[in-house]
Amino acid sequence: SQTIHQWPATLVQPVGSPLSLECTVEGTSNPNLYWYRQAAGRGLQLLFYSVGIGQISSEVPQNLSASRPQDRQFILSSKKLLLSDSGFYLCASSIRTEAFFGQGTRLTVV
Amino acid sequence: SQQGEEDPQALSIQEGENATMNCSYKTSINNLQWYRQNSGRGLVHLILIRSNEREKHSGRLRVTLDTSKKSSSLLITASRAADTASYFCATDANQGGKLIFGQGTELSVKP
Numbered sequence: 213s214q215t216i217h218q219w220p221a222t223l224v225q226p227v228g229s230p231l232s233l234e235c236t237v238e239g240t241s242n243p244n245l246y247w248y249r250q251a252a253g254r255g256l257q258l259l260f261y262s263v264g265i266g267q268i269s270s271e272v273p274q275n276l277s278a279s280r281p282q283d284r285q286f287i288l289s290s291k292k293l294l295l296s297d298s299g300f301y302l303c304a305s306s307i308r309t310e311a312f313f314g315q316g317t318r319l320t321v322v
Numbered sequence: 323s324q325q326g327e328e329d330p331q332a333l334s335i336q337e338g339e340n341a342t343m344n345c346s347y348k349t350s351i352n353n354l355q356w357y358r359q360n361s362g363r364g365l366v367h368l369i370l371i372r373s374n375e376r377e378k379h380s381g382r383l384r385v386t387l388d389t390s391k392k393s394s395s396l397l398i399t400a401s402r403a404a405d406t407a408s409y410f411c412a413t414d415a416n417q418g419g420k421l422i423f424g425q426g427t428e429l430s431v432k433p
Contacts, residue, residue: 244419246421254425255410255423255424255425256423258423261420263419271420300362302365304365304421306421310355310370311357311365311412312367313364313365313366314364316362318362
């Protein structure tokens with residue numbers, strides 16, 4: 213099975229600061245990779261997904277971007293954080309069927 | 323856009339009772355999956371049902387799929403306090419790898 217490494221677990225950042233969240237995958241090759249955001253008590257909003265290196269699909273126009281520089285590395289970035297970027301960010305990986313999730317990063321923008 | 327929508331949003335039952343959660347979706351799918359999330363953690367895959375299947379079992383879990391109604395249900399039998407969590411359906415909507423989740427059902431099982 214796949215193991216998803218996602219860090220940090222919690223992050224407090226000031227408004228206007230940059231963001232870089234990294235996710236790496238073990239145990240598979242050429243997975244589909246995903247970034248989701250979850251507001252408190254709500255469902256998962258798909259932000260970005262990637263079916264291969266350098267291939268990024270953006271689902272929601274916003275203040276964030278994603279990159280996949282290597283097969284098993286997926287990075288979520290922002291140049292200037294907004295208060296509305298606060299939330300629980302989850303990285304996931306799948307090979308056509310079930311998805312494996314990291315433990316998430318709780319981002320608080322202050 | 324949301325593909326899966328679960329109901330109810332919240333469900334509270336006593337240990338030993340059965341819990342039923344429903345999911346509706348909008349487009350044709352390859353498969354439908356159910357996941358569980360403990361508070362503040364990542365999601366864990368429970369069960370997958372393919373579009374050509376109507377029912378599937380795994381332990382105390384039973385999933386049904388009605389593609390004509392674009393709906394699925396998850397039944398947890400003989401619930402336990404440890405089943406307390408949020409449950410999400412997710413659909414692989416045949417869109418090149420896109421995996422869309424619903425809003426989830428928050429299940430509380432009281433001992």
